[in-house]
Amino acid sequence: MAKLNIELITGIFVIIGIACFTWLAISVAGATFSEQPGYSLTARFSSISGLREGAVIEGAGVRIGSVTAIEFDPDSFEAIVHLHINEGVPVQEDAIAAVRTQGIIGEKYINIIPGGFEELLTEGMEIYETESAISIEDLVSRYIFSSDG
Amino acid sequence: MIKAISNLGSYAIETIEQIGRTFNLLLIIAWKMCLPPYQIFPIIKQIYFIGARSLTVIIISGATIGMVLGLQFYNTLERFGSVGVLGSAVALSIIRELGPVMTALMVVGRAGSAICAELGIMRITEQVDALECMAIPPDKYLVAPKLIAGIVSVPLLNFVFNVVAIGGGYFVGVIMLGVGEGSYVNGMIDSVVWGDVRLGMVKSIIFGMLITLICCAKGFYLHLSQYGSQGAEGVSRATTDAVVISSVSVLFFDFLIGALMS
Numbered sequence: 030m031a032k033l034n035i036e037l038i039t040g041i042f043v044i045i046g047i048a049c050f051t052w053l054a055i056s057v058a059g060a061t062f063s064e065q066p067g068y069s070l071t072a073r074f075s076s077i078s079g080l081r082e083g084a085v086i087e088g089a090g091v092r093i094g095s096v097t098a099i100e101f102d103p104d105s106f107e108a109i110v111h112l113h114i115n116e117g118v119p120v121q122e123d124a125i126a127a128v129r130t131q132g133i134i135g136e137k138y139i140n141i142i143p144g145g146f147e148e149l150l151t152e153g154m155e156i157y158e159t160e161s162a163i164s165i166e167d168l169v170s171r172y173i174f175s176s177d178g
Numbered sequence: 179m180i181k182a183i184s185n186l187g188s189y190a191i192e193t194i195e196q197i198g199r200t201f202n203l204l205l206i207i208a209w210k211m212c213l214p215p216y217q218i219f220p221i222i223k224q225i226y227f228i229g230a231r232s233l234t235v236i237i238i239s240g241a242t243i244g245m246v247l248g249l250q251f252y253n254t255l256e257r258f259g260s261v262g263v264l265g266s267a268v269a270l271s272i273i274r275e276l277g278p279v280m281t282a283l284m285v286v287g288r289a290g291s292a293i294c295a296e297l298g299i300m301r302i303t304e305q306v307d308a309l310e311c312m313a314i315p316p317d318k319y320l321v322a323p324k325l326i327a328g329i330v331s332v333p334l335l336n337f338v339f340n341v342v343a344i345g346g347g348y349f350v351g352v353i354m355l356g357v358g359e360g361s362y363v364n365g366m367i368d369s370v371v372w373g374d375v376r377l378g379m380v381k382s383i384i385f386g387m388l389i390t391l392i393c394c395a396k397g398f399y400l401h402l403s404q405y406g407s408q409g410a411e412g413v414s415r416a417t418t419d420a421v422v423i424s425s426v427s428v429l430f431f432d433f434l435i436g437a438l439m440s
Contacts, residue, residue, distance in 0.1 A: 032219070035226045042230035046334025049341040050379075057269065057344075057367055058375045083371050136368065 066116040067094060072126045072139075072156040077108045079137040079162060080128055086112055088141045093118045096139065112139065112156075120156065122146045127160035137162065192404060199402065200395040203317065204387075207325055210318040220323035221330075228289040228324070228390070229331030233338065235284055240339040243276060244268065244346025251347075252355050261351075265362035266369035268347035273370060273378045275432070277340040282385035282428045285332055286421055290393040293324055294420040297397030298413040306398070321394045325387065332386025333379055340378065381435050388431060389424040396420035 077099065086094035094114040102109050114120060123144030130137055150156065251267045297320060300306050309316040344366070351357040396403075396416050405412030 036222055038230045039222050039226040042225070042233060042331075043334060045233070046229075046331075046337050049337035050334070053273070053337055053340055053375050054372065057273075057370050058372045059367065059370075085368070 065113075067114050067118075068116070068152040069097065070112045070114060070120065070150055070154055070156055072110050072112060072159050073102070073105070073107045074110060074126075074128060074159050074161045075107055076161040076164070077110060077128050077137070078164060079130070080110070080139070081137070084136065085138040086114065086141060087138055088118065088143070093141065110139070114141075120150045122148045122150055123158060124150070124156060125158040125160060126156045128162040130163075196395070196399075196403065199399050200391060203321065203395050203398065204325075204391055206317055207322045210315060211322055211326070213318075217323075220319075221326050224323045224327030225331050227292075228285065228327045229334060232285055232288050232331070232335055235288055236281060236335045236339050237342050239280060239284055240277075240342035241346040241349075243280060244272065244343030244348075245350045247271060247276070247343070248347035248350030248355075252351060252357070261355075261357050262361040263365055263369075264347070264351045264357050265364070265366035268351070269344055269366040269370050270374060272343045272347075273340050273374050275436070277336050277343065278378050278381035278385055279428060279432050281332060281336040281339045281382060282389055283425055285328075285335065285386075286389050286393070286424045286428070290389050290424055291417050291421050293390065294393040294397040294417045295413055297321070297394060298400045298416050301398060301400045302409060302413060317398070321398055324394055325390050328386040328390030329383060330386075332389070333382040336378060336382035377436070377439055380439065381432060384431060384435060385428050388427055392424040392427065393420045396423070 080096065080099065082096055082099055084096040085092050086096065094112055096110055097113045098111040100109040100111075101107075110126075112126070120141060121144035123146045125142040125144065127140045127142060128137055129140045144158070247268045248264065251264055252261060255261045255264055255267065297306075300320070306316045306320070309319060348362060352359050352362050396419055397413075400412060400416050403412075403416065405415045408415070
């Protein structure tokens with residue numbers, strides 16, 4: 030009886046621990062063991078300052094994908110961002126990918142602004158229209174120097 | 179003067195010997211664990227002792243620390259008008275740092291001291307020698323189940339601690355102080371990534387191994403240390419040492435793993 034009790038309580042403890050881990054990993058950290066169906070695109074930016082792998086991609090404010098990888102292209106001195114777009118979300122050939130900030134000091138994300146073309150981008154293609162990250166320091170310094178002269 | 183220097187020398191030799199014995203014990207156990215006979219029930223019993231019996235203290239300390247963090251972060255963030263990041267601040271600091279460290283310290287205090295005292299008393303009352311006479315390898319029979327149980331239990335306790343502490347932060351932030359529920363929960367979900375949970379998990383696995391190993395080695399090799407011939411007083415000193423050394427090494431390794439992994 031004592032042996033059974035110990036085993037029972039230990040089993041309950043292990044179940045509680047694993048349940049907590051699963052909740053942390055799946056709900057909080059958003060780990061997915063099977064990749065969400067979708068397709069990947071690339072985009073080149075002259076600056077993505079602050080964007081991280083795993084950042085959100087939004088369309089009309091709704092989450093439609095995530096950034097899977099960020100590379101640096103030494104020839105053109107540009108950043109190549111790999112985007113994973115969820116299945117069923119159309120991205121037109123002339124859609125614009127813009128690096129934006131949530132609030133003033135929030136996280137960087139990529140906003141997709143739809144285009145007017147009929148042709149849709151498919152797996153592995155590139156979004157040509159991009160807008161780089163807006164640096165507040167740049168804006169401030171431009172304002173200071175323009176008002177100076 | 180010469181006596182002082184020779185004291186320092188003997189202290190250094192003793193320390194290095196202990197470190198060597200501790201890691202030697204780890205290697206011996208890792209090897210002997212691969213050899214039959216395999217016994218499951220001693221491991222379950224130790225998981226019960228180290229893990230399940232620590233659940234109450236972990237839940238209480240987790241809730242308290244979550245509530246304290248919620249309160250203090252709220253007071254600080256309110257000055258900058260950014261209480262919206264309360265959820266991510268609480269969740270990140272708990273998952274990355276406080277969860278593994280506090281869990282490990284609680285387990286050291288609750289189970290580590292008991293392990294060291296148990297093994298120390300078995301050593302000075304010559305029960306370990308009796309096992310050896312009966313051809314039962316004492317390191318495999320006594321130390322290995324505790325070590326495995328530590329490696330299994332401490333991460334599980336760490337996850338329980340994390341969840342309870344996030345709940346405590348939620349209680350103070352959202353229910354008592356009126357932070358938006360959506361900004362707490364979604365801020366937390368957006369900012370915590372799998373790498374943070376993995377860092378906490380790796381930390382707690384290493385801490386679990388470290389504290390059980392140090393506490394076991396301190397008790398198991400009591401007869402080889404300078405307190406070996408002091409009877410009950412020696413056990414009490416070895417236990418104190420084990421708790422202090424494992425707590426300090428948890429904090430040191432916390433910095434080390436954090437620096438190496440992020």
